[in-house]
Amino acid sequence: MIKTLIVDDEPNIREGLKIVIEWEKLGFQVVGEAASGVEALRKIEELQPAVVITDVKMPKMSGLELAAECVKKELNISFIILSGHGEFSMAKQALNLGVNDYLLKPVDEDELTEALIKLKKDKFSSISRHHSEPIYLQAQFDQLLSSNRERELPEIKRLFKIDNQISFYYVIVDSRGNIPVDTIKGLIQKTLPSNSTISLKKHMCGSYGFMIHSTMLKDYNHSINIYLMDLISFVYKETLKEVSIYLGTKKRNLYELKDSMDEAVIASVHRYYRESGIIIDYNNIQHLDFCDEYSETQYIDDILNGVLDRDRGEVTRSINNLVNYFLDQYLSAHIIYLHLNRLLNRVLESVQKLGGDSEKIIHKADFIIKRESQIYLYSLPNKIEGLMDVVLNIINKLKNKSSLGLELKEYIDVNFRENLSLKCVADKFNVNPAYLGQVFKKETGTSFNSYFHTLRLNEASKLLLQSNIKIYEVAQSVGYMDVNYFMKKFERQFSTTPKQYRKNYNKSIKI
Missing domain, CATH: 3.40.50.2300 (Response regulator)
Known part of the structure; x- marks a missing residue:
């Protein structure tokens, strides 16, 4: 094509x-x-x-x-x-x-x-008069792998040096996006006889397929498995990167190469359950059926509960239980993503209820949202745990913020005699003054200034009744250096002057 x-x-x-x-x-x-x-x-x-x-x-x-x-x-x-x-x-x-x-x-x-x-x-x-032209070669290879039954087999056989006595395989090399296509093609070419003709077809991200026929395998005892193991080793030696191989079955008829390609693609779907650096042969997985039925699992609730309790150990255990469940049930990629989306939605709901920002979570959950094609179950626990680490950090900050108002209250209770202001206290707590004032009022039901002065004046009222010190000394004892300001504040709160407040108390005792 x-x-x-x-x-x-x-x-x-x-x-x-x-x-x-x-x-x-x-x-x-x-x-x-x-x-x-x-x-x-x-x-x-x-x-x-x-x-x-x-x-x-x-x-x-x-x-x-x-x-x-x-x-x-x-x-x-x-x-x-x-x-x-x-x-x-x-x-x-x-x-x-x-x-x-x-x-x-x-x-x-x-x-x-x-x-x-x-x-x-x-x-x-x-x-066609210049068979080395890559565009023409690629066009012929694409046509060979198409469903078009009018493929020009004689021309294709001539280009790829194929006779009627050989067999064919379709192979997909998956570098998981870590190796450029030109490098992959060059490495494949180096493992085959020098006169071999290779053309690549792109599949999912970072993987490319090619045809190999039996005459190319003469240096490998005509064994496709020996060759593919050697290819994996050679690629790693040259790039220090692992590749996985997906192999279709051997075909005797060139028309059937597309069937071998389809089998290799089916084998590639099973990559979710395999580590990198291996061969997945269609012959070995064709009997395996993915479970394509969705049913809710308790493990997602366990992960969420561990996060909300800020119990990292429980989070890790529950993540491992969830992935083991995927493995035991041999779930399809589609069903796995349904579970991961449910986990993500539950987490986002919980964080939003606590008033948190979900932007960092969404960014970290990119592998779920974009249905990352290169997600593998052996690496999935680390991906989920990395996501939960972000969630735990956000929840920790939210929990700390929720106690910020109470911490401020305790600080005022101890230091009310000092010359406090919302700004200087906010600087001490490393938060915005307006935000601190809002949190304090939300958690105590009163404003910073109202609570601060009420605390001072209540302490002053006790000193007036329990001692004979002078009124200016009472004012200074609770932090008011300006006695006139103190008297105005006191009268506003108790509807009487400090002097009259003490006098009324003494009269009530005598009675």
């Missing part, structure tokens, strides 16, 4: 082009789309299309500028330009850039189909 990229700043046009053209029947595959020339350049680097169908006028970078940039970078890409009537003269300039064809908008389905057929015949048939 000829990989094709569609570039247009109008989403409806991009979607329409994908729908109206019978791409696969024509031998093309739409591998991506872009809304601008800038985005298209990134997609070209990532997807390596052989054909780009692009609009002329787009924001940031036009279609012609995109084509010029590809020429400058010496990228072997065929362009079909889509031009509005107003840009017809601009489209003519495309011929100087080697653009293969241009069509006027609105695009006619038949015209574009004819342009694709012509492009395939003129451009890609000519490449």
Whole structure:
């Protein structure tokens, strides 16, 4: 299949082009789309299309500028330009850039189909005279792995040096995104005979598949397992990174290579239950059935209770119990994610009820939210524990903040004779004064100033009744250096002067 990229700043046009053209029947595959020339350049680097169908006028970078940039970078890409009537003269300039064809908008389905057929015949048939061309080789390999029964087997056999007496395997190498594709291809090439032809097909993140046939295995006693073990060792020796291998069954017919690929993909699903650096052979896992039924488990509640109790030991034990449950039940990835999402939702609800910010939790839970394809059960306890560590830190801070008002109250009770203010106390507690005032009022039912002065005046009333010291001395004893200010405060609280308050008490004793 000829990989094709569609570039247009109008989403409806991009979607329409994908729908109206019978791409696969024509031998093309739409591998991506872009809304601008800038985005298209990134997609070209990532997807390596052989054909780009692009609009002329787009924001940031036009279609012609995109084509010029590809020429400058010496990228072997065929362009079909889509031009509005107003840009017809601009489209003519495309011929100087080697653009293969241009069509006027609105695009006619038949015209574009004819342009694709012509492009395939003129451009890609000519490449067949240069079999070392990577684009042509990749196109033929993609076609071999497609469901198209009109695959050109003689041409494919010639390209990949295949005779009628050999057998085939499809192998997926999974570096978990740690090794660049060019490095992977080079390492595979070094483990095989020098005249071997290799082409890679991208699968899930960081994994690539390739065909290997029996003549390539002559240095390994024609054993696929010996070769794959050697490949794993060689990759680690060269990169210090482990790879896993997913292997389809041996096929005698080249038409059946796609079946071997499908089996390797099925084997790759079982990576959740395996460590890295191993071979997962479809022959060994085809009898294993994932459990695809969801039922709630107590272990999630246990994790949450451990977090709320701030018991790290209980959290760790419950996480291990949860992962062991996944293993024992052999749950599918989909069901595992349902459990992980339930855990995340329960945690977020609890933190939000305590008034906490969930942003850090969501960031740490990226492996759950984005359904990270490279999640493995042997590493899952560490991932969950890392998430729970963030939650525990947040809850600890929330718990500490919830007692902040009481700590302030205790501090005032001991130091009320000092010249205290909300600002100086807030500095001591390393918090914002306004926030401290809000927390104190929420937890005590009164403001800082009200509590502070009430405490002082109550202590002053006791001194007035239990001693004969002078009123200014009473004021100074509870922290008021200005006796007039003290008398105003006292009279406001007790509705009488300090002197009269003492006098009334003495009269009541005599009676």
